[in-house]
Amino acid sequence: MSPGEARLETFPSPAKRPYTIRFETADFTSLCPVTGQMDFAQIVIEYVPGALCVESKSLKFYLASFRNERAFNEAVTNRILDDFVAACAPRSAVVTAEFSARGGIALTVRAEFREGQ
Template sequence: MPSQPSKELVVVPNPHPNTVYDVEMNCAEFTTLCPMTGQPDFATLTIHYQPKDHIVELKSLKQYLWSFRDEGHFHEDVTNLILNDFVSAAKPRFAKITGDFWVRGGIATKVTVTYREEAHA
């Protein structure tokens, strides 16, 4: 059965929750629609995070990113939405998402948003 877009990010237990390590995923085929023109906007998304108790299952990430293909979002908005959903699902120590959007009208846009778990005293 073919895959479908989904807003659900599935997480699984981190096999090394006591180790601080970095994961970086590059998603070179991200698309969303310009909310002003309806034209497609293309980007490479880079997701960099330090897992804590969970890691994000990659097929669900692919389906999640696919869910933006037919939605209208400004670059700043969609990058922040993805970070917020990612942090909500995975609850990482650290996460940074960079949306490197292709040139449109002579302007390329790069948006970077960061989350850092607050230290608890």
């Protein structure tokens, strides 16, 4: 399954007040578009839901769908944020991806969304 086929499922937020939800995984992988080697990352998604919350099992499968996806780390991080925002329309969301060092250089990408952007 590719990221385009994976579906983030949602459910109604149980509270009207603003509150924060944080997802974290150290099991993320994608492929370097230049070398084809695996890129490993810790992904943190922190968001303030609007009317909908993202169901965690669907998020797990969605993130796993990047396993064979060739893309630059910056593109992957922004794609995750775009798909997440499209699925649940949060008040705000931040995706932080900490990619393991390759050639002695680690890379962290942080993409943000705020309602009204």
